[in-house]
Amino acid sequence: MASSSIPNVNVMMDKVKVSASNLFEQIEALGELSDTTPPSITRILYSENDVRARDYVKSLMVSAGLVVREDSLGNIYGRLTGSEDDELSPVVSGSHADAIPHSGKYDGVLGVLGAIEALRAIRDSGLRLKRPVEALMFTSEEPTRFGLSCIGSRAMCGRLDAGYLNSLRDANGTGFLEACRGGGYCKDGATTAEVLEASYVPKGGVHAFVELHIEQGPMLEDEGLDIGVVTAIAAPASVTFDFVGNGGHAGALLMPYRRDAGLVAAELALSVEQWALGTKAVDTVATTGVLQVYPGAVNSVPREAHVEVDVRDIDEERRDGVLSSIIRSAEVIARKRSVEMEHKIVNQDPPAPCDASVIDAVQESANELGLTSRRMVSRAYHDALFMAQIAPTGMIFIPCKGGVSHRPDEFSSQKDMENGVRTLALAMIKLAGVAETCDQEGKEEL
């Protein structure tokens, strides 16, 4: 697949007018739909604010002139038809709008609202593309509610087992299907297997996928660059641990008699760090992001502890080695403290290389728009990781302030967002092919 050549990009892109201020206002508006007070954003899968966010996204799609459809999991598509709509599969761009507790406004949201804005600008320009183009909002990229990330994109590429999904419970013990119905989806009595089947997109069903995202790292800002052209997505794995000791009264249970599950968790967290540092590779990261002790009272020895560990690397073998070492350490620590242990590998996905066709389309677009760029690896987890299994895939990064994300002070400037959305629009145009130019004037100049 080669990208279509666009005779006069400058003339065409003068018509495809991306509005960074509209996008900024929409990001602010979506930020208001949060369980915590903005700029701290908390938007959990199928919660009231998630449902309101979905309504807002659909309203923006409609305003942009896109045809909206949803699958039974709540993956939301907004489609702009192409001149060869019946014959050709779509070029798709999207991301997610759920947000982990106390995070920021841009992670994911930029890629959803940015794709809608790109398609709106293309449509309003009068430009007619050969292929259909779609803006997509994925369901639950973040693992907050069910401990599993990228539920929507896993389902789309057929990498989600119904039995496994049924086995998941949220913190209140609610199962996935019940939660899904609570969000207004799969209300027709379908089984989990049927819901997954209905969300599945066969290989070839998407011509190309490209995701716009904030970098979530400091590289672009540090080097003063506009655009990151992503060449691969690092391989993530996560594992949960549950420990059960004896517990008891903090005054009455003397030290020699304690089997403190909280201290097992504490030792494990320090061990996780040591194993990550132990590879001496800058690309190895391991994090104890969840550490909970029960009953969680100052005067009670922790009887139980729940720990969730995330390990990533661009080298799959090295990552799997760290993961195994962490699990072995947990076993040793739990045995030493006579605490019971269970663990579960939640996900251990392979890394995804991006496709040359999409990398090239993004790189050419950035170049033609006069933007500075560099090739880079995505160290964070994205729906693109799974889309890569069914379609040629790429990503576009823009700088974010201080490289921070998953925090309330997460920030990207309007200028950077505009650069990203323009690059996305042009890359989608290249990937979808041009049927008719913007208007008579543009056509003459081409």
Next chain:
Amino acid sequence: MASSSIPNVNVMMDKVKVSASNLFEQIEALGELSDTTPPSITRILYSENDVRARDYVKSLMVSAGLVVREDSLGNIYGRLTGSEDDELSPVVSGSHADAIPHSGKYDGVLGVLGAIEALRAIRDSGLRLKRPVEALMFTSEEPTRFGLSCIGSRAMCGRLDAGYLNSLRDANGTGFLEACRGGGYCKDGATTAEVLEASYVPKGGVHAFVELHIEQGPMLEDEGLDIGVVTAIAAPASVTFDFVGNGGHAGALLMPYRRDAGLVAAELALSVEQWALGTKAVDTVATTGVLQVYPGAVNSVPREAHVEVDVRDIDEERRDGVLSSIIRSAEVIARKRSVEMEHKIVNQDPPAPCDASVIDAVQESANELGLTSRRMVSRAYHDALFMAQIAPTGMIFIPCKGGVSHRPDEFSSQKDMENGVRTLALAMIKLAGVAETCDQEGKEEL
């Protein structure tokens, strides 16, 4: 103060019929008023279930023929008048009915319902005492909601500062006075200072205080004894720590750039254990009962951590040394990891010796009832610790299964509860003095 002599205990105690099965049923009924599913008990200060528990306790007091009154904090008194009611201060017995998350049915509850049962049995026997006797339910012995234990008894003995109490917030940011109003108390617009003043009991206002409680340790069960005669209550202290690091995405924030607040908390928890073990004294205990990380997502480096540590010892100086060492360690660990730290000593109370008059009354009662017993130290924190500042105070322990408490499987047998309540009833009779014996028959036999 010497205990009154009782000419014929056997005859009198044949009339003072304690019903262990009633008590057991009442404990089960109170256990149903829980935010978690029994036998896991969670009953938080001024919550809906706490208020329902209060109503239940008051109904039992009324059924037992006691005159009920409440102070503005919700300390609940049930009074049986004495023959010299106007001249003599009361003998009081009581405990608490709040329960830390996921704890059991007996801690505290035995001392409240046991005192009511003791007074009911005395009243129904026809025995008339010289002094009034009171069953008392204290407000918030457990520190769950505001991080401070024994709020009711601290207020009663004048050891609670209004400014400090006003500074406390629960997990939702609610202040004490607002929470108190939510529970149905202090609705008259009173200030915190006025509320505390109205709960205050001056020295001499209570003739003697005795608290019945499960041991919360294994000693009585291990030695096959019926009753623990408490001679002193160990000195507790607690400190909270808040850490703030940088946080960020678990994939994107590389190891060298992390200032992980969760790992500071983990190191601190292990240091707390080391300092406790370091005294080589069996009586030193230190516990990290609360360890929370934020945002608490598997794919997010912990930006903040909150830790609560409890330190106890029967030697106040040694305990204070361990507390200081823990705070110094926290400072060193936080500095090493470039994480900000704040700490606050929540309480640091002196130990309380029990009064010889109450110890003797309890010891004599156990002996006269033919029960086996031993003298012992209470390592747990009780309202008796504060009552000791305004009245001669003692405690009665009964065995609990496996020595466990603050757990759903906390358990004491009906026989052990009966032994405890009979010992309590007789000790209260001795401390209050007998005006008239149970009935003509009893009187003749005396």
